[in-house]
Amino acid sequence: MSTPIAWTEVRVLVPTGWQELVAERLCTGPCTTAVFGRPNLVTDAAPDGFDFVRTFLADSDDTPKFRTTIEQSLASLATDTGMEELNGLELRFKSLPPEDYATSWRKTWKPFRVGKLAVIPDWSDLKPRADDIRLTLEPGGAFGSGRHVTTRTCLMEIQERLQPGSRVLDAGSGSGILSVAAVLLGAKSALGFDVDRHAQVYASSLATDNNTTAGCEFRTGGFEVLTENDGQFDVVLGNIYSDIIQKHAVDLAARLKPTGWFAFSGCPSHHRDCTEAAIRAAGLNIERIIQKGRWVTFSGVLA
Numbered sequence: 001m002s003t004p005i006a007w008t009e010v011r012v013l014v015p016t017g018w019q020e021l022v023a024e025r026l027c028t029g030p031c032t033t034a035v036f037g038r039p040n041l042v043t044d045a046a047p048d049g050f051d052f053v054r055t056f057l058a059d060s061d062d063t064p065k066f067r068t069t070i071e072q073s074l075a076s077l078a079t080d081t082g083m084e085e086l087n088g089l090e091l092r093f094k095s096l097p098p099e100d101y102a103t104s105w106r107k108t109w110k111p112f113r114v115g116k117l118a119v120i121p122d123w124s125d126l127k128p129r130a131d132d133i134r135l136t137l138e139p140g141g142a143f144g145s146g147r148h149v150t151t152r153t154c155l156m157e158i159q160e161r162l163q164p165g166s167r168v169l170d171a172g173s174g175s176g177i178l179s180v181a182a183v184l185l186g187a188k189s190a191l192g193f194d195v196d197r198h199a200q201v202y203a204s205s206l207a208t209d210n211n212t213t214a215g216c217e218f219r220t221g222g223f224e225v226l227t228e229n230d231g232q233f234d235v236v237l238g239n240i241y242s243d244i245i246q247k248h249a250v251d252l253a254a255r256l257k258p259t260g261w262f263a264f265s266g267c268p269s270h271h272r273d274c275t276e277a278a279i280r281a282a283g284l285n286i287e288r289i290i291q292k293g294r295w296v297t298f299s300g301v302l303a
Contacts, residue, residue, distance in 0.1 A: 006059035009039070009094045012074065013046060014053050015085045017294055020148040022053045022089065024174075024196070025073045030061035059095070067093065081241060083268065112147065114155045117181060119146045122209065133184055136209045137177065146177050150265040153290055153297040154239050157263040158182050161299070162235065167191075169226075169233040169255050171248075172240035172266075176203025176218060182235070183207075183215040191230065193219040223251050232257040242267035242275045249282035256284075258302055265297040272296045 010031065014022045023034035034055045038045055046052050057066070071091055078086035111120040118132040128134045137146065146152065158178065162168075164186040170179040173192025176199075182190045192203055200218045207216040219225040236256045238245055245252070245264050256262055262284060267275045269291065279286060279298055287300040 007056050007096045008059060008062045009054055009056055009096050010070070011039075011052055011054045011092045011094065012089050013050050014089065016049050016051055017149075018083070018086060019051055019053050020151075021077065021081070022074070022086075023055070025077055026053060026055040026070065028070060028073060028198075029066060030057045031055040031070075056096075062093070067091075081268075082243065082271070114146065114152050115159045117155060117159070117184075135177070135181055135184060137175075137206065138209065149292045149295050150239050150297065151177060153292060153295070154178055154237060154263050154265050155181055157297070157299050158185060158235075158237075161261055161263075162186060164188075166234035166260075168235040168237065169230075171223075171236070171238040171252060172244065173203055173218060174199055174239070176206045176216065178237050178239060179203065179216050179218070180206050180210050180212050182237075183212040184210060187215065187235070189215045189217070191217050191219070191233075193221060193223075193225050195220070195222050223248055226255070230255075232260070234260045236260065236262040238262075238264045238266070240264075240266050242271040245275055246271075246278040249278045249284070253282040253284050253302065256302055261299065261301050263297060263299045265295070267296040267298070269294045269296055 010026060012022060019036050026034050034053055036051055036053055038052050039054065074089050074091060078084060111118065111124050111126045116131060116133055117135050118128040119135045119137050120126055120128065121138055122136050146155065158181060162182060162185050165188045168179065168182045168187045168190040170190055170192035173179055173194045176192055179190035179192040197220055200220045203218040207213045233255055234257055236252050238252055245267065252262065264279065276286065276298065283303050285300045285303040286298050290297040
């Protein structure tokens with residue numbers, strides 16, 4: 001019998017609403033999956049307004065160099081987002097008894113529904129309703145499991161506004177969930193790009209799992225990966241940091257057809273005014289401002 005792999009749990013207590021962004025930082029190198037919530041019923045529940053985010057790595061990968069890398073990545077999150085509440089997030093490393101912790105998160109991760117989209121992992125026994133559109137998702141390291149309110153809001157906007165045969169641009173595509181969902185819902189094609197070097201692999205895998213590879217393309221990089229031949233799009237999506245929306249509002253607007261529409265999310269409420277101003281200054285007409293909790297989504301057309 002082979003010797004069981006020893007695992008280390010990497011845990012951080014996170015303000016509610018920021019779990020996915022923290023999970024993205026944790027899922028680097030050998031860490032490929034994050035799970036939310038307390039580890040077990042024996043562990044004290046997280047304080048009000050907080051939640052646990054955890055990932056796991058094999059003991060052989062738990063090196064001082066890796067710990068330093070992941071600590072530095074997490075420490076920079078407050079600066080990257082401009083959110084003071086993300087300062088001082090503390091990583092805790094705990095050795096665990098032998099078990100398949102790389103997949104133990106399946107005990108707590110539950111399928112969910114967004115409108116007519118049923119988001120279900122391939123290992124789940126849950127059967128979609130007759131009128132559901134199934135989106136098969138294996139939660140992983142790239143941002144965009146669908147549970148975050150910004151992703152859910154974008155998914156609802158796609159369902160309400162998407163016209164069959166549309167070409168979609170997905171800025172900051174992460175796991176590719178918006179691109180894949182758009183194609184499942186009738187888009188002709190979706191082009192996603194993300195600066196995260198891990199995102200393209202996750203997104204391409206998601207497209208494969210949902211038989212949308214013919215309609216989905218993913219690239220690694222920022223706006224520089226778009227070419228003149230890509231032209232303009234019927235739909236421009238951006239579920240990204242609000243400072244990126246502000247900085248690149250003109251670039252996003254330039255890629256939108258005169259008859260198209262946009263949806264930008266990922267904006268915390270304290271950045272609402274400056275983000276709205278940047279969007280309008282770029283020549284876009286905001287038709288809807290959707291605020292859910294601390295998160296704001298802007299949707300509209302060219303002015």
